[in-house]
Amino acid sequence: MGSIGVGNEIHVVIGGAFPFCNTVVVITSEELVVIDPGCPIEELRSLLKNHNLELRDIDTVILTHIHPDHIAHATKLHRLSGCRIAANEMTASLFNDKEEMKKFLGFHKKHPIRPLWEELVNRSMYGALEDGRVDEELRNGDKFAVGNLTLRVLYAPGHLPDHMCIEFLEPNLIFASDIDCTRFGPFYGHENSSIPEFRESIRMLKKRDYKGMISGHLQEPLIVDHRNALSEYEKHFDRREEAVLKSIGDGAETIEELSINPIVYPPLSDLVLLQFEKWMIEHHVSSLMEKGLVEVVNKKLIAMFPESST
Ligand SMILES: [Zn+2]
CATH class of the missing domain: 3.60.15.10 (Ribonuclease Z/Hydroxyacylglutathione hydrolase-like)
Known part of the structure; x- marks a missing residue:
């Protein structure tokens, strides 16, 4: 201090x-x-x-x-x-x-x-x-x-x-x-x-x-x-997004399921932090959907793997 x-x-x-x-x-x-x-x-x-x-x-x-x-x-x-x-x-x-x-x-x-x-x-x-x-x-x-x-x-x-x-x-x-x-x-x-x-x-x-x-x-x-610090800082977006995609690939079908194994916060026992975690995961899911890497089928999240889908 x-x-x-x-x-x-x-x-x-x-x-x-x-x-x-x-x-x-x-x-x-x-x-x-x-x-x-x-x-x-x-x-x-x-x-x-x-x-x-x-x-x-x-x-x-x-x-x-x-x-x-x-x-x-x-x-x-x-x-x-x-x-x-x-x-x-x-x-x-x-x-x-x-x-x-x-x-x-x-x-x-x-x-x-x-x-x-x-x-x-x-x-x-x-x-x-x-x-x-x-x-x-x-x-x-x-x-x-x-x-x-x-x-x-x-x-x-x-x-x-x-x-x-x-x-x-x-x-x-x-x-x-x-x-x-x-x-x-x-x-x-x-x-x-x-x-x-x-x-x-x-x-x-x-x-x-x-x-x-x-x-x-x-x-x-x-x-x-500041340029180097910001470049390092920015990597968190990609690291978290990869973790969300992997989790969907491993079978998580909803935001609730995705937030069982926290991606942003350490293992969660605090409901306020869990809410923040969910909102952050939602942003990544939207981002993955925009990139065509995730789709919603029957209200369930599905990972799309471009290599195997062609
Ligand atoms: Zn702030």
């Missing part, structure tokens, strides 16, 4: 793995900006104290997307400091209406797992479901100054449709949030997540030159060779 400096005025408070996230803090003489306040709050307090600042001195909170582990302290910090909250237009409408947020994440009112998910959020990411309001809407490409730094909004959907990154133009860094390059791999465990969009966002980041990429969940958050 703790925090590290990644530029003169840019710091990362290490939250690490879910249910926390890494929080980027920009401390200039003019403004104190906190991006994704999901780190342990004491760690944030301690970084600020080292700069003779307090939580109540925060001017702006920016949210990269609506996931509870990234927004957990936003409303609390607003209450304490009166800071403005900024987010893109999609995240803003979800943040402003938490019922919409729950639906967006797949947990509509009658979803059987919703109470367990809410319990998990309230236990580990307390504050994320509180009512709050975004004061300023950001759009793709928006540039704004924080002291002498220029920040730019870069939409990067796939993980969720509202996911965005924040570029720091002068030191040439990017906070890639949940394009996080962890060993776990990419997370697309919601109905509206998208593997093709996620891969497109990764390709977009690989085309850009950065001095460093800041991960939303790595314990050592600064990635210097």
Whole structure:
């Protein structure tokens, strides 16, 4: 835990793995900006104290997307400091209406797992479901100054449709949030997540030159060779897809059967993680169907093997 400096005025408070996230803090003489306040709050307090600042001195909170582990302290910090909250237009409408947020994440009112998910959020990411309001809407490409730094909004959907990154133009860094390059791999465990969009966002980041990429969940958050890290990260999509295809080839006929031997998560005893696992497997099944490698016959999944089918 703790925090590290990644530029003169840019710091990362290490939250690490879910249910926390890494929080980027920009401390200039003019403004104190906190991006994704999901780190342990004491760690944030301690970084600020080292700069003779307090939580109540925060001017702006920016949210990269609506996931509870990234927004957990936003409303609390607003209450304490009166800071403005900024987010893109999609995240803003979800943040402003938490019922919409729950639906967006797949947990509509009658979803059987919703109470367990809410319990998990309230236990580990307390504050994320509180009512709050975004004061300023950001759009793709928006540039704004924080002291002498220029920040730019870069939409990067796939993980969720509202996911965005924040570029720091002068030191040439990017906070890639949940394009996080962890060993776990990419997370697309919601109905509206998208593997093709996620891969497109990764390709977009690989085309850009950065001095460093800041991960939303790595314990050592600064990635210097972002192209290589993203290439390794992308391999998880193919590895998981091969595992899903093999499992269907071995006789699994439904999503339920596919998720008996988990492909993404370790052996499962947690019903919320099992739900994420199922949604991620569903994305792979769709992808395999689009490629003609899997078909549905009498509501059962069948693997098609091009070599033997001709
Ligand atoms: Zn996320």
